[in-house]
Amino acid sequence: MAASKLNVVNHPLIQHKLTLMRERDRSIKSFRELTNEIGMLLCYEVTRDLPLEMVDIETPLMPMKAPMIAGKKLTLAPILRAGVGFLDGMLAMVPSARVAHIGLYRDPKTLQAVEYYFKAPQDLSDRMAILMDPMLATGNSACAAAALLKSRGARDIRFVCLLAAPEGIAHFQREHPDIPVWTAAVDEKLNDHGYILPGLGDAGDRMFGTK
Ligand code: URA
Numbered sequence: 633m634a635a636s637k638l639n640v641v642n643h644p645l646i647q648h649k650l651t652l653m654r655e656r657d658r659s660i661k662s663f664r665e666l667t668n669e670i671g672m673l674l675c676y677e678v679t680r681d682l683p684l685e686m687v688d689i690e691t692p693l694m695p696m697k698a699p700m701i702a703g704k705k706l707t708l709a710p711i712l713r714a715g716v717g718f719l720d721g722m723l724a725m726v727p728s729a730r731v732a733h734i735g736l737y738r739d740p741k742t743l744q745a746v747e748y749y750f751k752a753p754q755d756l757s758d759r760m761a762i763l764m765d766p767m768l769a770t771g772n773s774a775c776a777a778a779a780l781l782k783s784r785g786a787r788d789i790r791f792v793c794l795l796a797a798p799e800g801i802a803h804f805q806r807e808h809p810d811i812p813v814w815t816a817a818v819d820e821k822l823n824d825h826g827y828i829l830p831g832l833g834d835a836g837d838r839m840f841g842t843k
Contacts, residue, residue, distance in 0.1 A: 635805040637812040641677050646670055646816045650794065654832045660841040664717065667766065667794070667839055670816065671721025674792050678762055678814050679726070682706075704759045707732050707786070711765040711777045712749065714836040718764045718792065730759065732784075734777045738770075743826045745776040757785035766835040768796035768815065770826050771803030778808045794835070795819055797828045 649666045652658060658666075685702035688695060708723065709732040710716045723729060735749025753759070761781050768774055774791055781789055789811045791804065796815040799822050804813065819828045827834070837843040 634809065636809050638801060638805075638818075639677070639812060639814045640818060641674060641814055641816050643673065643677070646673050649673075650816045653794075653838075654830070656833075658838075660838065663838045667717035667835075668721040670794060671718030671764070672725055673721075674718070674794075674814055674816070675722040675725040675762070678790050678792050679706075682760070705730055706760040706762065707753060707756055707781075709734055709752070709761050709763045709777065709781060711736055711763070711773055714767065714839060715765040717766060717835065717839045722762065722764070732756070732761065732781065734763075734780055736773045736776055738773065738826070740825075743770050743772060745773040747776065747780070750780050752781070752784050755785055756781060757787060759786070760788045760790070761786045762790050762792055763811075764792045766794040767828060767831075768793040768800040768804065768813070769822055769828050770797075771800035771807075774800070774804050775807045778804075778811055790814065795828055795831060797822045800828075 649670050653663055653666045683702045684699040686697040687700045689698050705728050707730045710719045712735040730753045732752030736745040736747055739746055763777055765774060778789055791811050792814045794816050796818050819831055821829055823829055
């Protein structure tokens with residue numbers, strides 16, 4: 633199967649906000665707000681091709697047929713914990729979405745993803761799922777999370793991140809060639825600890841003030 637599509641979202645608003653987030657001295661409050669705002673903007677991009685159906689409504693002046701989003705409510709799937717940073721922004725755009733929480737942590741020695749929590753709607757087969765994590769680094773967490781969503785029947789999954797490393801993109805595309813990726817930037821490489829360079833540091837720590 634051909635590699636999944638990589639969409640680099642170079643909208644000026646996103647690029648500007650991402651630069652602010654990279655700055656070492658940016659406050660936790662500002663980092664969190666920017667993550668939220670970019671989540672909103674990325675949601676706009678990733679849902680660009682949602683199917684519409686014409687429905688009957690009445691304006692104050694007359695009846696008309698008007699477009700509404702068709703099909704089942706979509707699922708937003710943040711990878712805990714940094715993925716939660718995107719959630720509010722995305723929910724502001726799609727308020728009736730379902731939410732699947734995926735708890736994975738990175739073993740600091742092996743860098744492998746370890747599952748500790750997974751709570752999702754029972755059947756994901758007819759819902760688009762937007763999987764989100766700000767950092768696509770080694771790709772281990774993203775790959776494991778996508779596999780969990782597929783185990784619940786998800787067939788239309790999209791992965792959204794803020795920053796991606798070439799290594800992570802290659803890994804994810806190899807394991808999940810059916811899942812397109814949206815990112816605001818592709819950085820240079822990973823360091824020996826699996827951090828993205830130049831990157832923005834540890835997204836979870838910067839968002840939640842845990843360093
Ligand atoms: N997770 C992060 O928060 N930052 C990185 O650079 C890589 C993984």
